[in-house]
Amino acid sequence: MTSKLDQLREMxxxxxDTGDIEAVARLKPVDCTTNPTIVYKALGEPMFADAIKEAVAWGSKQGGIAETVVQTVADRLSISVGAELVKLVPGRVSTEVDADLSFDTEGSIDKGRKIIAAYEERGVTRDRILVKLASTWEGIRAAEVLQKEGIDCNLTLLFSKAQAIACADAGAFLISPFVGRILDWHKKASGKDFTAEEDPGVLSVREIYNYYKAHDIKTIVMGASFRNAGEIEALAGCDRLTISPALLDELSKDDGKLERKLSPDTVTNVEKLTVDEKTFRWMMNEDAMATEKLAEGIRSFAKDLISLRTMVRKELEQAA
Incomplete structure (x- = not known):
């Protein structure tokens, strides 16, 4: 029998959703997504010991403010992880703009350009990379500029239709609606469990997918942040799904029948909306879940970014 993972790949x-080189080589996904958490964990693997030594040696030769050097070396290591992943997948690798730039449009644009330049220095062309930005109003505006420069963007930490519409209006290449984190919020708020068909995260992605297809929006919908295989199965047919190695393994061992749930051929008509800044901020204000999970996600990624920079700082001090 064909596994559910193989059936999923057909649609x-x-x-x-990992920086685990062994898992990527074994599971053979088309793309890889990373974030500060994934990069920090990956750098703990023995295979990146030489990359850390190289980056620290490089950083030790740089002049300027010490903290700027720390941040630059941390950026270099993120690119090192991404460059290894590029070798293993035929498609794209997402590399995240610093979480502490989530409300800084110009800073995000500058970092996005630097990410692409750093990859190009290593011979990795921009068509292999997605610059990952938080779906704040400022992050979406940064993506709009980068997209016009030929730098494709992945808008992450997306929890609402307001964010999805604004991303589409900005011409974003791809969005990553977070299924599991939406479920987490609703479980905590209601105290109840949800089946896959009732799952608020699943329903949110289905609504966004339907809206995009109904209006022939080219932005790719990539469901993310899954808590169980049921959520993945309930979104079978979505443009893309980014899945952890544990859930990929679970799907690969299940030879049951997988039913397609999403298709461009079965969308329903919905009203086309335009979301300007005032409307965006009001819609987010009225959506407690989206507001809280967006802020929480930025804080979490910022915490792991600090952990990465702390590790780099210690390595630089020891090398001095």
Whole structure:
């Protein structure tokens, strides 16, 4: 029998949500997504010991403010992880703009350009990379500029239709609606469990997918942040799904029948909306879940970014 993972690959582009080189080589996803948490964990693996030594040696030769050097070395290491992943996948690798730039449009644009330049220095062309930005109003505006420069963007930490519409209006290449984190909020708020068909995260992605297809929006919908295989199965047919190695393994061992749930051929008509800044901020204000989970996600990624920079700082001090 064909596994559910293989069946899923027939209808959805499967992406690995990991920096685990062994898992990527074994599971053979089309794309990979990373974030500060994933990069920090990956750098703990023995295979990146030489990359850390190289980056620290490089950083030790740089002049200027010490903290700027720390941040630059941390950026270099993020690119090192991404460059290794590029070797293993035929598609794209997402590399995240610093979480502490989530409300800084110009800073995000500058960092996005630097990410692409750093990859190009290593011979990795921009068509292999997605610059990952938080779906704040400022992050979306940064993506609008970068997209016009030929730098494709992945808008992450997306929890609402308001964010999805604003991203589409900005011409974003791809969005990553977070299924599991939406479920987490609703479980905590209501005290109840949800089946896959009732799952608020699943329903949110289905609504966004339907809106995009109904209006022929080219932005790719990539469901992310899954808590269980049921959520993934309930979104079979979505443009892309980024899945952890544990859930990819679970799907690969299940030879049950997988039913397609999403298709461009079965969308329903919905009203086309335009979301300007005032409307965006009001819609987010009225959506407690989206507001809280967006802020929480930025804080979490910022915490892991600090952990990465702390590790770099210690390595630089020891090398001095």
């Amino acid at each position: 959805t582009t499967v992406v690995a």
